[in-house]
Amino acid sequence: MSRVVVIGATGHTGSYLVPRLVRAGHEVVAVSRGERTAHQERPEWGAVERVVADRKDEDAAGTFAGRIADLRPDVVVDLICFTPDSARQLVDALRPSRPLLLHCGSIWVHGPALRVPLTEDEPRTPYGDYGLGKAAVEALLHRETLSGGVPSVVLHPGHISGPGRRAINPAGNMDADVWRRLAVGEPVALPALGMGVLNHVHADDVAQAFERAITRPAAIGSSFHVVAEQAMTSRGLATGVAAWFGRRAELELVDWPEFEERAGAEHAAVTREHIERGISASIERARSVLGYAPRYTSLEALHGSLTWMVANGQADVGGQAF
Known part of the structure; x- marks a missing residue:
């Protein structure tokens, strides 16, 4: 099994994901600001290594990405990256060791739908800081993967x-x-x-998709919608x-x-x-490549x-x- 570093581990999705990873046999490092405990507190958290880090402040200081790389991850699950600068710092620090990087995007990389169900290949027409930021991160990570750098997978949840x-x-x-x-x-x-x-989705279904992406090499370099059926x-x-x-x-x-x-x-x-x-986002790609099956x-x-x-x-x- 893998050593998995989860950034934003005590947030909503992380609270469901971390116990899943422990049950699957992974060695889990949970990175968070330390301001709250996971709202889904379960026995599995007792097997988790905890790291306190404030990403916003440490990104500004240029130290956060290096701290993540120093944890020697096989996989990094990044649940709280919102800007291309933050993503670039992380990718630069991870490039020497090239762990798998899973990024939490958003269906808001899409603007108003022209065809439904919307596929992941639809041209990006985001607006607003959040959507624009997520689309820019997605593009950066795909370029990085195509260039032979850090391999990445981007998952786009709906309204969690x-x-x-x-x-x-x-x-x-x-x-x-x-x-x-x-x-x-x-x-x-x-x-x-x-x-x-x-287009809502339960947080545990989002966690399911991240868990499955860790063991699906065919997912590398792609984006996936993660929403309800x-x-x-x-x-x-x-x-x-x-x-x-x-x-x-x-x-x-x-x-x-x-x-x-x-x-x-x-x-x-x-x-x-x-x-x-x-x-109305299609989950056909997530279903066929990841085996995603929303509960x-x-x-x-x-x-x-x-x-x-x-x-x-x-x-x-x-x-x-x-």
């Missing part, structure tokens, strides 16, 4: 959900009151005829959530100005950013998030059982 993380709600934003309204039967406003598409519309998600509470979703389909007035400018902006891409549907991933949010005081469902 499940216990331990607040989920994007059916309206496409983080307004916790949307969950309450669906639970108690109050009207919920949706723009774009409720047909905006959201099917994307869903806002209307479909709202209908499904309401059904958990034995209700029919009371949906009011409104135009964008009215939606902004009712949701507030901040929530409306997040909704627009999420649904205007219309991404959770979009609604199941949301159910896990909402259960956790209610238990941790981050959402109110009006006392309704679900």
Whole structure:
């Protein structure tokens, strides 16, 4: 088995990934800022070597990448790289030993979809700092692999959900009151005829894809979408959530100005950013090359998030059982 260094190990995806790697027999080094423990605290963490490092500060000082290389990894799983400069530092430090580098990208390397389901070969048209940064990192890593340098695999998750993380709600934003309204039967406003598409994925399914990529040499040099089996519309998600509470979703389909007035400018902006891409990402490549088999549907991933949010005081469902 391999010596695997996981950067961002106590974050949402890392909390699911690290125990998986230990169970698979890997020697695991968990790198994090040390500000929190994994929210999925399991016995496997007792077998993990822990390293405290603040990537932002150490990248600025030019020391972080060297620290990772000094850990002598066979595999590096990078869950928290957002800029090409950060990726370049890491690649330069790893080039002498050439471990396998797995990078967590995002389906937001895509802009508005022109064809669906969207494949990984679609031309990149990102926008916004996050999408632009992830697309630039992806391009850098693929160039590095093609040149004979550090071998890499890029995994592009959708909207990561499940216990331990607040989920994007059916309206496409983080307004916790949307969950309450669906639970108690109050009207919920949706723009774009409720047909905006959201592509969720459970964090454990993301972890599954990373685990499988470690042992799939054919994956090197490629990118893979990691999402639930099917994307869903806002209307479909709202209908499904309401059904958990034995209700029919009371949906009011409104135009964008009215939606902004009712949701507030901040929530409306997040909704627009999420649904205007219309991404329904294909997982055929991940299925055939990685053997990726998502366990959770979009609604199941949301159910896990909402259960956790209610238990941790981050959402109110009006006392309704679900």
